[in-house]
Amino acid sequence: MKGDEQPHTQRTGAPLLRSLWYRSRKEARDDVEAGRSITMPTQTVVPPLQQVIKRLVMAMTVLVITVMIVYFDRAGYTDNSDGSVDFIDAAYYATVTLSTTGYGDITPVSDSARLINIFVITPLRVLFLIILVGTTLEVLTERTRQQVRIHRWRSRTRNHVVVIGYGTKGRHAVRTLVGQGIGKDRIVVVDAQSKAVTAAGDDGLVAISGDATLTDTLLKAELQRASQVIVAPQRDETATLITLTARQLNRRATIVVAVREDENVPLLKQSGADTVVTSSSSAGRLLGTFMASPPTARTLEDLMTLxxxxxxxxxxxxxxxxxxxxxxxxxxxxxxxxxxxxxxxxxxxxxxxxxxxxxxxxxxxxxxxxx
Incomplete structure (x- = not known):
């Protein structure tokens, strides 16, 4: 059967190279459409219910303060209906004033009441409106903050590590790097799966959502300024195309690639990989060691696991x-x-x-x- 009919069959040599170039750029872009975005490390988020309760308490506090101010200065106000202002009238005036309704049936007439309206109640009205539209303002502020964080990250990102593929191999590679003393702020993850990108963000990493075979995606990860690149996708042909693109963008970076089959190692090295790790042969050697000497195999496993x-x-x-x-x-x-x-x-x-x-x-x- 043809390789296109068996997507999990490994291709080697010339068939593998042909399959790479037969994949059109349009199809690659369609795979990720609008998913190419930068996800900054996840920060602590206040639960929505807690935010609503907090804003409600703040609004009620402003309202109570306004009611008390009007009530204590009630002699400076007049009510068109009966001429006097009691506590209910003060609460009513504070409510319609803070909500900018202003029916005009209760008005300040003394100089002190008018000055208090200018310098105290007006700022409270503004604060009340800010609390009411707090959700919208928070969204706009968060969007601006995210843009600032991305801009700041781009300006200071140098000699970092780009990990392409945040599956099992990619996650363990990141854990090992962190265990070796490399800060999470120096690691950038690239993956086409939104779940993997979200997981990387939750782990405190900068993550790029997109197809790593495309130059635009790797440029978003600032790969051209990276010092090390780990390529760990699911398929060997994808790893080859990613390695070709990465080496074209960065001639000096150390590129380490994980593949499944030994037959693809020479092609990966020709594509620009400095080191190629074969997962199937490595697992086979470890299995053989376990059968021959379990203590030796456990010692090797301890050495490889920080x-x-x-x-x-x-x-x-x-x-x-x-x-x-x-x-x-x-x-x-x-x-x-x-x-x-x-x-x-x-x-x-x-x-x-x-x-x-x-x-x-x-x-x-x-x-x-x-x-």
Whole structure:
């Protein structure tokens, strides 16, 4: 059967490349239509009922203050019906005045009452109207605030990490990055699924909704200024096209791609990927290790999962470690990174550490160490 009749069949080599270019740009745009938007990290939102109650209390407070002001100065007012103003008349006057109805049956006649209307009741009227239209004002303010946040984010985003695909692989990649000390403000997620974009926003990340195979979507993520790109979509052909587009936009960024099949690795590297991780072969190796030696497999799983017991980390050499050998460090050092070259366990074990070196070491989580 043809590949178009089996959407989940992996294509390799020339068939995979042909399937990429047969996909028209119009179809790609139709997939996401109006979904290309920037979602900033979710902030704490006051529940709607609580907002309504708060505004109602504020409005009633303003009304009560106005009633008391008019009642205590009732001698300066006149009622066209009987000439005097009692408490009910004061409440009535305050209500029609704050709502800007103003029937004119009760009016201030003394100088003090008129001055109070000018300098006190008029500002209260304005405040009352602001409370009444608070919902509309809040929507406009939130929209403006969102635009300001996006503009500020664009102006300061440099050397960040773009994670394309916020599925299982993408989420675990983000968790690992955060566990390694990379701030969430330096991570940008791109996904075509609205649920994934919402989840990324709830996790405190900036998220872009759109098709990552399109240049416009990647430009919204400021990929041209990123230092690292993680490509983790659901399909290998999509990963190839994303890698081609990303490499065209950014020649210097490190691009790491996750694919399912080993046959697609050479094509991904030709497309510009620096590193290609094959999920199926990695899972197969872990399964084989579990069968041969379960303790070894569990140790590997601990090393790959931050905070689970043992962490495999890369860190800068501390001033106290300068001049010492890796054997003398508190952590178990597996390799030294010096001048962008890796000195492994056998070569670097007797080497003295220098300022500026980085070590790849096995350590325990900070919480466990503190205990």
């Amino acid at each position: 905070g689970s017991g043992l962490d495999l980390i890369e860190r800068t050499v501390t001033p106290e470690e300068v001049g010492r050998t890796p054997r003398e460090c508190d952590d178990l050092v597996l390799a030294i990174v010096r001048d962008r070259k890796r000195l492994d366990y056998a070569v670097g074990w007797q080497t003295e550490l220098r300022a500026g070196d980085r070590v790849i070491a096995v350590s325990r989580p900070v919480t466990e160490t503190a205990e």
